[in-house]
Amino acid sequence: MSAQPSFDGAPERGTINFSVGQPSADLLPLALLAGGCERFFKDAAPFDLNYGQRQGDARFRTVLADFLAGASGAAVDPDTLMLTGGISQALDYACSRLAKAGDVIFVEEPSYPFAFPIFRDHGLEIISVPVDAGGMDVDRFEQLLTQYRPTLVYTIPAFHNPTGRVLEAAHRERLLALSRQHGFTILADEVYQLLYHGTPPPPSFGTRIAAGNVVALGTFSKILAPALRLGWIQASPEPMQRLLASGALISGGNFNHFASHVVRKILEAGELAAFVATLRARYAERAQAMDAALGKHLAGVVRWEKPGGGYFFWLELPDGTDAATLEAAARAAGTGFLTGSACSNAGGLRNCLRLSFAHYSVSDIHEGIARLRRAFVR
Numbered sequence: 001m002s003a004q005p006s007f008d009g010a011p012e013r014g015t016i017n018f019s020v021g022q023p024s025a026d027l028l029p030l031a032l033l034a035g036g037c038e039r040f041f042k043d044a045a046p047f048d049l050n051y052g053q054r055q056g057d058a059r060f061r062t063v064l065a066d067f068l069a070g071a072s073g074a075a076v077d078p079d080t081l082m083l084t085g086g087i088s089q090a091l092d093y094a095c096s097r098l099a100k101a102g103d104v105i106f107v108e109e110p111s112y113p114f115a116f117p118i119f120r121d122h123g124l125e126i127i128s129v130p131v132d133a134g135g136m137d138v139d140r141f142e143q144l145l146t147q148y149r150p151t152l153v154y155t156i157p158a159f160h161n162p163t164g165r166v167l168e169a170a171h172r173e174r175l176l177a178l179s180r181q182h183g184f185t186i187l188a189d190e191v192y193q194l195l196y197h198g199t200p201p202p203p204s205f206g207t208r209i210a211a212g213n214v215v216a217l218g219t220f221s222k223i224l225a226p227a228l229r230l231g232w233i234q235a236s237p238e239p240m241q242r243l244l245a246s247g248a249l250i251s252g253g254n255f256n257h258f259a260s261h262v263v264r265k266i267l268e269a270g271e272l273a274a275f276v277a278t279l280r281a282r283y284a285e286r287a288q289a290m291d292a293a294l295g296k297h298l299a300g301v302v303r304w305e306k307p308g309g310g311y312f313f314w315l316e317l318p319d320g321t322d323a324a325t326l327e328a329a330a331r332a333a334g335t336g337f338l339t340g341s342a343c344s345n346a347g348g349l350r351n352c353l354r355l356s357f358a359h360y361s362v363s364d365i366h367e368g369i370a371r372l373r374r375a376f377v378r
């Protein structure tokens with residue numbers, strides 16, 4: 001089992017810690033949320049502060065459906081949407097409703113480090129499927145299906161955490177066909193779907209819920225603010241029924257009505273699309289800066305690909321190098337990274353590391369990568 005990183009919170013002052021996968025302060029929209037709150041309290045009926053519907057407030061789901069349709073170009077039925085407390089909560093919830101202890105879940109290798117403890121909490125057997133240039137290696141996936149009968153398959157199809165890769169359209173179709181054939185449910189974590197820099201990724205799994213057993217997970221954490229702890233599920237009818245048939249929802253309805261009212265006001269005003277466009281532009285500049293800084297300071301020392309969206313660069317050191325042995329030197333140089341082994345279910349990928357470009361300005365990114373060079377080249 002790999003060592004799990006804990007939640008980073010704010011990095012130490014003076015350090016440029018690229019392990020931090022959260023927005024920088026200048027990209028957290030205080031004014032937008034203040035406006036949403038103000039309009040909610042101005043327009044609300046007292047009943048809006050009461051319990052609510054299991055699936056989440058219908059007005060919220062309607063305006064969210066419009067927003068998602070605008071983003072993908074495909075119509076979205078609000079009844080295919082369910083409110084959540086963000087993707088982490090939704091993953092935990094989906095495991096409790098759709099699987100039982102001892103069931104098998106396929107995950108990508110590497111994958112989002114904080115997903116592993118959720119799956120372990122539910123006693124699931126985690127089987128790793130490698131990621132290649134086109135995302136999850138679907139040939140290997142099919143081979144593993146001759147040995148295992150997964151209940152769930154967890155994938156991060158767009159701007160994967162940590163590799164930044166995108167699951168090819170043809171691989172998506174094969175996964176959907178296999179989910180029909182073998183009866184597993186695809187948990188598609190689409191946290192970075194809208195955060196592309198230039199070319200959008202293929203349409204989200206949310207647009208393909210009729211083509212297989214799909215639970216597509218979205219969140220406002222990376223397109224508005226993590227503290228909202230608000231997201232959504234878009235699901236095929238069968239898993240949706242099972243998600244809604246929960247004792248926890250009978251009591252009071254869904255989990256986060258208040259935050260959904262505030263976000264509804266932002267969506268109704270049409271403000272979210274413009275904010276997401278700003279985020280895309282800022283993150284594109286930061287990714288560009290990181291690519292240029294790596295080229296300047298670490299060419300020939302590490303290998304990397306520039307991602308087309310999301311938050312992360314995945315770096316490979318020469319085979320046999322253990323990134324963990326460089327952590328102390330990086331700290332001493334005033335910087336930091338996440339080891340590849342933290343992103344591996346089996347503690348592998350020791351020669352790899354993940355850098356996030358989301359939390360720092362262009363000038364800090366240049367300085368931080370120069371510091372990494374001092375740690376790596378001695």
Ligand SMILES: Cc1ncc(COP(=O)(O)O)c(C=O)c1O
Pocket residue numbers: 021085086087088089112156161189191218219220221226230231
């Ligand atoms: C792949 C992935 N899934 C989920 C999350 C967390 O989502 P939420 O804040 O909605 O729980 C993150 C945050 O970094 C992530 O990278």
